[in-house]
Amino acid sequence: MSDDRRLDVLRAIVEDYVSTQEPVGSRALVERHHLGVSPATIRNDMVALEDEGYITQPHTSAGRIPTDKGYRMFVDRLATVKALSQAERRAIETFLTGAVDVDDVVQRSVRVLAQLTNQVAIVQYPSLTRSTVRHIEVVALEGSRVLLVVITSSGRVEQRIIELVETPTEQLLSDLRSRISHASLGQRLPEASLRLADMIETFDPNDRPIVSSIVTTLSQTFTNERSDERIAVGGTANLARFGSDFDSAIKPVLEAIEEQVVLLKLLGEATSGLTVRIGAETGNDNLLGTAVISTSYGADEQALATLGTVGPTRMDYPATMAAVSAVARYVGRSLADT
Structure with missing residues (x-):
């Protein structure tokens, strides 16, 4: 050629x-x-x-x-990626502005991506294994109760109230806050959990029961949910808009979409940059008549998860590639601000 x-x-x-x-x-x-x-x-x-x-x-x-x-x-x-119009950029920003948490960001993202592309939109929830600790707070409550607050780089906020074996002193809590922050801030959740566990032995034996309870609860909070195995799907009704030549492909495409493992595999391959897979490149017989366009998104330039679209091979590739890239950028910013 x-x-x-x-x-x-x-x-x-x-x-x-x-x-x-x-x-x-x-x-x-x-x-x-x-x-x-x-x-x-x-x-x-x-x-x-x-x-x-x-x-x-x-x-x-x-x-x-x-x-x-x-x-x-x-x-x-x-193909030359098309620039989004002012109206399209405004639509993305309007949809994502005011999202209150990660779930809200994901659900809004999948709706706006489906609307922009008129295709099936898929958004993977931010991966806990790739998230880092942004902030941890240890707050004394009445008696021996303590409130733990964990905020990750994906924007997820987790709170736990635990009942300790005895009421901790303010000095112990102050020391614990300092050491927890030093050991965990900026660390990926699995590494942060290991570092906190190693920290227990550095405390006075009399304080270790309290420290152990707090560290154990924090570690459980880090791994309480496999959010990287969750996805949101929107716009399946768009399959009916692709024309009569795509009618025979709708049922197998729907079957593939229902298989979460298939979608996770498709999205999981787009960990660096925009990825376009066409027909047999999807690796799934039910998607032979489709193309999948996906990319990673994240906060502070750190890839946390992926998002993308599924549509017919006869699609407007430049416009779809632009929409997927733009939504990913806006999602990253939203998570950073959440």
């Missing part, structure tokens, strides 16, 4: 087919695009593109449509 003109022809076929949902002929290409060559030359280019597997003819006397290989070439070499 060293011929730039043939690449231009392929780009035109992809764009027209996505727009019209109809096979594209040489005459349409001449009328809609300024390719600077005759219809006969374009027909020759289309034959070459078909021979190389980038386009195909769905039935006799019809125009051509892109193959998965053609879409891949389009995404890799021809």
Whole structure:
């Protein structure tokens, strides 16, 4: 595919087919695009593109449509990510502004992504294993009760009230707060749990029962939920909007979406940068007629989880890629502010 003109022809076929949902002929290409060559030359280019597997003819006397290989070439070499309009950026910001916690951020994100792309949106909950400790507070209550507050980099806030074996002194609590902060702040949750456990032996034996109760509760708080195995899905009704050529694919796509393990696998592969998987690249027979566009998101440039969309291979790749990237950026900011 060293011929730039043939690449231009392929780009035109992809764009027209996505727009019209109809096979594209040489005459349409001449009328809609300024390719600077005759219809006969374009027909020759289309034959070459078909021979190389980038386009195909769905039935006799019809125009051509892109193959998965053609879409891949389009995404890799021809697509320019579209800039979001002011209205689209405002919609994302409006949707996410005022989110009260992580659950709220995720649910809002999946709704706005489905609306922007008219596809099925998937958002993975922030991974606890990748989150770090942002703040821990130890507050004395009445008697021997103590309130523990944990805030993670994913924006999750956990509170626990525990009844200690005896009432701790203020000096012990002050010392404990200092050592807990030193051992855990900025650490990923699994590492923070280990460091806190090692800290118990550094206290006076008489204080260790109290310290052990607090550290044990904190460790349980760190691992109380496998949130990295939770996902939110929205926009499944959009499957009905993809046109009659996608009708036969709706049922298997729905079956794949219902399998959370499948979605987690698809999203889990997008841990660095924007990822586009087309047709067989998804690794799932039920998704052969689809493309999955996904990327990671996080707070303070730290990847916490992933989000993306599932739609037909005949999709507006530049616009979808822009929407997925933009929502991921806004989600990261929202988590940082939560």
